[in-house]
Amino acid sequence: MATVHDATSSSSPSLEEMWGEPQGLGSWLSTVDHKRIGMKYLVTAMVFLVAGGVESLIMRAQLAQPNLHLISPEVYNQLFTMHGVTMMFLFATPVLSGFGNYLVPLMIGARDMAFPRLNAFGYWVFLASGIFLYSAFLTGHVPDAGWFNYVPLSGPRFAPGINIDFYALGLIFVAISTTAGAINFIVTILKMRAPGMSINRIPIFVWGELAMSFSIVFALPTLTVACVLLELERKFGFHFFDAGHGGDPLLWQHLFWIFGHPEVYIIILPALGMVSALIPTFTGRRMVGYIWIVIAEMATALIGFGVWTHHMFTTGLPQVAISFVALSSFFIAIPSGVQIFAWIATLIAGRPRLKTPMLFVLGFLLVFVIGGLSGVMFAAVPFDQQVHDSYFVIAHFHYVMVGGLLFPLFGALYYWLPKMTGRMMGEGLGKWSFWTMFAGFNVCFFPMHVMGILGQPRRTYTYQAGLGWTGPNLISTIGAFLLGLGIALTFWNWVWSRWHGAPAGNDPWGGDTLEWATTSPPPEYNFETIPTVASLEPTWDQPNLRDGAQPPEAGGRPLLGGHLTLSTSLLDGTPRAVVFMPHATLAPVIASLGLLVGFWGVVFGAWLLAGVGATVFAGGMIDWFWPRHQTQET
């Protein structure tokens, strides 16, 4: 036995030596630490929130008054398309991956994600695909057929030029990142939970990330296929969507919405998980109906796959199919209702502390209920046919998306940033930010219900005076800028806290999950000893967890023999094996760069360039899988 793996002998290297990463700016390129990757995801996604937000503000400015000519109709088309694409694919999904990346290993008591290099790769591909999509602005070929990009509008006949190619290839590109991340979450959550964390002791936020990941694995391939078919049709003259050659435009809609409806849940489920993580802490009360919430999350993810055609009520599908889907679209409100009642019950049973994160949760509850109700209205087919593609739809899904995602997310930011940076965000500024956002949001989006019922179609570049739309549009625009200001206040708060925030300490809020059992920010190895947990709220029920490392006699595992983590069993979390983890490496960033070059090559039809990209990608892959040390990650 040449290598010594004796955890107890004093000669073994310390955790700092085994887990320490290179320091300095360059190390951000090579890091495989889930916390630094999570932080990169978070910051990058926020940058895309700003980009998408600026696009929406320009649109709102254009619509403030009738007959304005701030921008051309072509640019307007490009803006709403990029706004939708950015918000859905470059902000909402990645920001949840960011939080998940940072928090999931900490919450389940692991030392990293299951595949640290794949994790880094996922981030770099996300960044590269964002750069790819936004590089369309440089060449002036910005996608302009809306985020759902219906054919034939986006087909070769009506959309010549390479604008839509940026869309199709860009979405394939970002899907690589999202899928890699999802598989990583699934394996991490199923196989790396601390000993004792059986399946009924998984924190609800982690359940949310798991439901999201399963939905991604099952739904996203359909979008990828849709985009591949579209690209084949556009670039190589294949026929799938054009009726003249035996294709069918509705095929696109089916493929898109089989993905598109679950996508909404992909975004909502982890956000609801955040709410379920915050409520117990700020009420000091265990979550009422844990098991019901978990079942509801899973049921939502499942039913989400059955109702895609409710986006297609006006396409002339058979009546039976429509009735069936309409019914199940009513049903999908039930699991959300279950969760809402569980939250309200917990709030009533506990003593709510109105800190900033809690304000965002309450704001979320109100807004989300309104969005849910207007959603159920669509399930009534005749009503849907009336308001289809009007501003009522825009109002509805922003109540669900901004309300269901942005508010929980900002609450989560105030709640968890202290863990990540070691500093508290300003409470006063936080409250200002919340109230500005809350007011701005409702002022911006509530009038859109009215505009929709008055008949203003979505995706209108401008409108005539005297239709009754002028007033609500102006109000809505004012609200949009107010909302933007509120968001900016939180960003300022984030920057401010970096230097002036009060030190956070390990556990500023008295939380109930494992991330509070380590320092803020946590060390590279997360926990000095991997703890054994005995309940759903370990830091509440095992007070000694807060006193530092759990000693081996009490169940803590120091795992000192190397860059090691623990593999545990799927259902009851018993230790099964010790796993050697990989170290920092440049392979993921190189491979992603190859992909970026390759995708540029394809979009411009520069096949030599595409070949260069593919070669660099292959080189990165070979470097990745060539075992240099005792890792067993593939």
Added chain:
Amino acid sequence: MAITHATSDVPEVDPLVPTGAPGELLPGYASGPDSFGFWGMLGLITTEALLFSSLIASYFYLRFRAGPHHWPPAGIAPPELTLPLIMTAILWSSSIPVHLADHAIRRGSQRGLRLGLLGGFLLGATFLGLQLIVEYPKTLDLFTPRTNAYGSLFFTLTGFHGFHVLVGLAISVFVQIRAWQGAFDRHRHLMVRNFAMYWHFVDAVWALILCTVYLSPRL
């Protein structure tokens, strides 16, 4: 960048590692369901399976939209079966040596590993060669991907599968190089097992492609 690796290519880890809990020793290397790689590969296969499902669903969707008597469309004969069935036999038999290689290394047999991997590679390459050199030119004489939706679907489905065979072959080369370097042994062979899973998956998917593209139009 100053990243130091322990550059030992020949694994010398004792399979049992102490966790620091009193008296607890756990395997220091896992390659089945206790490893992460196994589940990662399963996840990959699941998404891939859904990619193929979406493609096949698109095929039948367009076929049913075309109506009962238009598939293949007028002027195109139903596909020839002899060659595809020979190709099928070759591809499916390639799973056998890969399976044997996988089990050989679990017994520690380097020779069995290398021979099995090589056999699987040769059979897979033959399949791909037949598809590209014989089957596609023959089909292109009848219709192309640009002729109509039927042609597009034919080449997209078979081509997408062929691409997976190609990727499988590339992985196989990589694993074979590692095998010749003696990188695997009775305990450490995760990469071999994962490759075998992937390969069997690609072979299994061919059953669906065969039924969809070649057999179903003759029904």
